[in-house]
Amino acid sequence: MGAAKDSLRAFWLQAVRTARLIIGVPDYDTYVQHMRLKHPGRPVMSYPEFFDERMRARYRGGGGRCC
Known part of the structure; x- marks a missing residue:
């Protein structure tokens, strides 16, 4: 029963990520991972800061990628 539950949970998390x-x-966990790997010396925004910045970038019509 545990393996089936783990598989269902993994499927659900991926479905949620895809829907978002x-x-x-935006996906905060992916952002944090990217910052740690590609920009280790730079500070990582908190979730509220990240969400606000992503919404501003989305609705001002500009790009939002650093790399």
Whole structure:
């Protein structure tokens, strides 16, 4: 029963991530991982800071990628 539950949970988490990407909600965990790997000396925004910045970038019509 544990393996089936773990598989269902993994599927659900991936479905949620996919749905968020489709509707344009940014993924904070991916951002944190990117910052730690690509920009280790730079500070990482808190979730509220990240969300506000992503919404501003989305609705001002500019790009939002650093790399």
